[in-house]
Amino acid sequence: MQEFEFIHRVTDMLPSQAEGLLCGIGDDCAVFAGNGGRDWLISTDGFTEGVHFQAAWASPSDIGRRCLEAAVSDIAAMGGRPRYVMVSISIPNTMSESDAMAYMQGISASAADYQMIIIGGDTTTSKQGLHLAITVIGDVRHGASLYRRGARVGDVVYVTGVLGGSMAGLNVLETKRTGYQEEVNRFLRPTARVASGAWLSDTGCVTSMIDVSDGLIQDLGHVAKASGVGLVVESGSIPCWQTEKGAVNIETACASGEEYELAFTVDGLRDSAFQRLLPAALGQLGHPITRIGQVVAGSGVIVRKPDGGVLSLDKSGYAHCIGKSA
Amino acid sequence: MQEFEFIHRVTDMLPSQAEGLLCGIGDDCAVFAGNGGRDWLISTDGFTEGVHFQAAWASPSDIGRRCLEAAVSDIAAMGGRPRYVMVSISIPNTMSESDAMAYMQGISASAADYQMIIIGGDTTTSKQGLHLAITVIGDVRHGASLYRRGARVGDVVYVTGVLGGSMAGLNVLETKRTGYQEEVNRFLRPTARVASGAWLSDTGCVTSMIDVSDGLIQDLGHVAKASGVGLVVESGSIPCWQTEKGAVNIETACASGEEYELAFTVDGLRDSAFQRLLPAALGQLGHPITRIGQVVAGSGVIVRKPDGGVLSLDKSGYAHCIGKSA
Known part of the structure; x- marks a missing residue:
């Protein structure tokens, strides 16, 4: 099953409308009515070693920075300003303390570039591989989100x-x-x-x-x-x-x-x-x-194409494949 | 390094105060001033196969439900009402489609018990083990959060x-x-x-x-x-x-x-x-x-103790050990 089919099936499980919720599943961020003429934007991204990054290619700091930028991009895509971040990090018990800190330093340095504040998260061990989930919260002028x-x-x-x-x-x-x-x-x-x-x-x-x-x-x-x-x-x-x-x-x-x-x-x-x-x-x-x-x-x-014909693309982009077919 | 030492070092990296932020890192949830006399509560929890749960012990649906309840407990601990949830799920490519769906069904069923709405998330593959990160958003009467x-x-x-x-x-x-x-x-x-x-x-x-x-x-x-x-x-x-x-x-x-x-x-x-x-x-x-x-x-x-002495506890609870010492 392809990632978007999985998301579609999950979305069908539950109601999606509520008071004050301007946008739920289906865009780069969810959007809430805020106060003082601003709306809140919120998005979560998961990053898995061996899928989203290879620890052999990049320094821990670069990987942390890259994950934060990817998460912030969801705020940018709605026209918002990133404000807060929450980080859930699962650290393999084979990793050195300094490497573990370096991932968070990369995230923190990138967050600081945007004057974002880390407001919480979760730190746990992992049996296999590093996993990061980054939740970003931004704001935008009320009604100005781009969908x-x-x-x-x-x-x-x-x-x-x-x-x-x-x-x-x-x-x-x-x-x-x-x-x-x-x-x-x-x-x-x-x-x-x-x-x-x-x-x-x-x-x-x-x-x-x-x-x-x-x-x-x-x-x-x-x-x-x-x-x-x-x-x-x-x-x-x-x-x-x-x-x-x-x-x-x-x-x-x-x-x-x-x-x-x-x-x-x-x-x-x-x-x-x-x-x-x-x-x-x-x-x-x-x-x-x-x-x-x-x-x-x-x-x-x-x-x-310039001749008016249609370009045939082998690959239109990336989608995760979820689960083995029965 | 122990988990709380790691969190303490990370917290020291960045500023933590901002307008409208009533509580940042250091409690069960971060708290924001909302509108209409309500404050927002938000928390993220990460769950890793082999650390937080063993797939051999429980059904995928039970594991999903259990992770949602753990995340919701952070809202309960502030006196709040859970409203929205975002799920980042990384699914091993060895897992069947039906098992992958069952994790989400467990989460959805538990969320529905609280009339919570799933407003977003991220679905990816994992090379090793299932990883879940659940972000919950709740609300509480303005100023009524318990810290x-x-x-x-x-x-x-x-x-x-x-x-x-x-x-x-x-x-x-x-x-x-x-x-x-x-x-x-x-x-x-x-x-x-x-x-x-x-x-x-x-x-x-x-x-x-x-x-x-x-x-x-x-x-x-x-x-x-x-x-x-x-x-x-x-x-x-x-x-x-x-x-x-x-x-x-x-x-x-x-x-x-x-x-x-x-x-x-x-x-x-x-x-x-x-x-x-x-x-x-x-x-x-x-x-x-x-x-x-x-x-x-x-x-x-x-x-x-009843005799007035102090009970000596071998173990006061659970803390993840982060990183190998150099």
Whole structure:
């Protein structure tokens, strides 16, 4: 069973609506009505040694930092500001005290970059492998959260940054090649797009948003499904990461997970206004923002080649496989 | 390094105060000022196969249920009402789909008993063993949270329920004996004391509270330390679990973890009023509430024998050992 099927079945088990809950399961964060004109955002991410990271590739501090950034990215994807963090860490009894501390130091250093406060957690031993679960809490101006479900026919599709570097870096580590240090850093030391997410929310032009954690096409697929629309992405517009030997191929840019860039849609009627805001913002945000497609009637995501044909992708992104079939 | 030393070192890494945050690290839950006269409570607990549970002893559904109750107990320990839950589950790829679903069904069934709503989470694969991290969110009347830090000299110490059944049940499972089904059920199917915690908060007489998850004496030690006081517990007053062959011994009652009873202190000047409220409540709550000691000047927890001597305990409770010493 595939991860999303598992989540779907679990979601069906229970009611999902309650007073004050603006969004439950199904987006990057759950959203609650707060006070003082702010809403609360909350999200949990789990990280498992051998699945999400290999201790042989990275220092404990880098792994801790990377997990925190991945969790914070869920707040960024709603347009929020990260505020608090809770860490559940299960530490193998074969690990040294200094390594155990280094994981938490990486998490703490990254949290401090965002002026986040660690407000609790749980520390236990593990029989096998390190496991981390990071819960992040953020806030956002009341009603300003950007959801996956907001895309409408006629909207324009955008993405922040350039894509494919993370998968290229992972490939370098897996094949134990030398060089490509920028790609390796892109994989090992990603940064959540918090300032960009908040700015995009502030423009008032953005109708939906998601972070690119499972690969651009798969994540846009979540937007399409939640919004009940189709998305057409122009392959020639996708910003591809430049390596020592040229750009990564389009398949890598489309499927690369853990990019932590933001994919979003802009109201078609406000797109001109949005484009007028862009030049001043780009210098401050420090990365490109690229128009890559449009929202259409229909369902799913199509990548259109310059000749008008449809690009066939072997792999649209990453999904965990849950359980053996009976 | 012992778990509490690890947590202490981690806590020192970062600031802990922020606007709207009524309590950060150091209690059963973090507490935020909410709106509409309510405060939010939040807590995360991690559960690891082979450490917190043995898949050979219990059904996946029972394990899921047990983890949810343990997490909810942190809300009960502050006097709150559990509202929402987020589940991060890492599933070994050797596990069947039906077992994977059964863990979530156990969690969902237990959450439904409290009318809690699952608002998110994360589902991933694990290379080794099942890992769960459960984040619970509850609410409580503004200012009515009961903290570990509230005990004052002259207060009276109480505990809900009877103690030692959980450790006795674990011992039966570990030694593969037959019989003692009530003790086994006590260990496998504990229930958080949500109604009792809320009632205790409502009395206005309780000054501090904690759940008995690591053993009575160790948990009372957290109250003593956080409050800057000493506690004297009368060994003859501790309510000991009755087995087929008589009561568990006092050491078992003092050290048994995962009881999920509530230990609390009552303002000495309000103790008469509290005792007048008890008879009507006990029938509804369905368990005894026992006066077991008093709060004194000093530090730590002493268990006093009927002859006035001090009971020496080999084991005060459970603490994870984090990391190999260098």
